[in-house]
Amino acid sequence: MSEIIKMVEAEYSEKRAGIPAFKSGDTINVHVKIREGNKERIQQFQGTVIQRKNPNTNGETFTVRKVSNSVGVERIFPLLSPNIEKIEVIRRGVVRRARLYYLKGKSGKAARIKEDKR
Amino acid sequence: MSGIIGKKIGMTSIYSADGTSVPCTVVEAGPCVVTQVKTVETDGYVAVQLAYGDAKEKNAPKALLGHLKKAGTTAKRKLVEFKDFANAVNLGDTITVADVFKEGEFVDAVGTSKGKGFQGVVKRHGFSGVGGQTHGQHNRQRHPGSVGASSFPSRVFPGTRMAGRTGGDRVTIQNLKVIRVIPEQNLILISGSVPGAKNSLVILQK
Numbered sequence: 496m497s498e499i500i501k502m503v504e505a506e507y508s509e510k511r512a513g514i515p516a517f518k519s520g521d522t523i524n525v526h527v528k529i530r531e532g533n534k535e536r537i538q539q540f541q542g543t544v545i546q547r548k549n550p551n552t553n554g555e556t557f558t559v560r561k562v563s564n565s566v567g568v569e570r571i572f573p574l575l576s577p578n579i580e581k582i583e584v585i586r587r588g589v590v591r592r593a594r595l596y597y598l599k600g601k602s603g604k605a606a607r608i609k610e611d612k613r
Numbered sequence: 614m615s616g617i618i619g620k621k622i623g624m625t626s627i628y629s630a631d632g633t634s635v636p637c638t639v640v641e642a643g644p645c646v647v648t649q650v651k652t653v654e655t656d657g658y659v660a661v662q663l664a665y666g667d668a669k670e671k672n673a674p675k676a677l678l679g680h681l682k683k684a685g686t687t688a689k690r691k692l693v694e695f696k697d698f699a700n701a702v703n704l705g706d707t708i709t710v711a712d713v714f715k716e717g718e719f720v721d722a723v724g725t726s727k728g729k730g731f732q733g734v735v736k737r738h739g740f741s742g743v744g745g746q747t748h749g750q751h752n753r754q755r756h757p758g759s760v761g762a763s764s765f766p767s768r769v770f771p772g773t774r775m776a777g778r779t780g781g782d783r784v785t786i787q788n789l790k791v792i793r794v795i796p797e798q799n800l801i802l803i804s805g806s807v808p809g810a811k812n813s814l815v816i817l818q819k
Binding site: 496497 | 622795800802811
C-alpha cells in the first residue's frame, strides 16, 4: 500500500489501538450506538466472531453470529465505525480456520467452540 | 471554471459522522504553477494555464522550456488551460489545492481510463450476450448477434457497436463530492472513483 494512503488512514490509528485484539472463534460483546429520532442509546450484541475481513484497512469489518430464540443471527460491523462504542472480549476460542462458516450449519452441542485457557 | 491538476494515488474509505463508510479516491493535487494568463486583449478569451509535476529537462522540448522560463519555472509534466479561473492569479504564482477546493464542494474529475485492449461487445458496450447455454445454443454466448438487415439496406450502418479497443479514453466523471482537503501534503479526498490507473494524471475542475 502506498505511503500516502497509509498516512491518510493514520487518522484512525488511535481508534484502532483502543480496540482489543480478537479473532475468529472468540465470543465478543459489541456496544452499538442506535439513533432513534433525536435519542441515542446503546445496544449490545453478543456472539461468536466468525470472520474478519479486509484487515488493516479502513474498511475492515467483522461478522458476529449468535443464536437468538433458536434463530441464527449474523451481524457485520465495520471495525472503525463511529457507531461502535466499545468491544469486549468475553471468551477466547480455539479454532483451526479463519472463517467459521461451518457454524452456520450446526446447532446446539455441535456448534460449540473449545475455550482457549492459556 | 477553476481547477487543478493532480495525480491519482489510490483509494481508501472514510467514516462520516453518522457512521456510513464513504469510499474515496486520494489525489495528490498540485502545487501548480501559473504559466500563462490569457486575457481578452491579447488572446480573445480569458483563461489561466497551469503546469504540474516535475519532468526531466533533457526530455522537454526547448520551445516548452522557453515558455516555462517566462513563468520562472522548470520542466513540467503536464500543462492544462482553465477558462474563467475564479481566483485572480499572476504569472508565476503557485496554486495549491486549498486555494481552489473546499470540503463539501462538488468537482468533476477528468482522467484517462485504464486500457483494456481489444474487447468484445459484452465488456465494451454492455451487450447481454445470448443469455443461455441450452436450447440448442452452440458456442456464441458472448457474440453481438445480428448487425443489420439483409438486401435492404445491404450494408452495416456506420456507428454500429462492435468489438474493438476498449479503455484508454479521456473520461469525465461529474459531481464527485470533496470529502477532505489536506493542504500540508497537497492531498484531496474525493468521494467515489476517478478514471485511470494509480499515478496517472487527473484534472479536477468545478
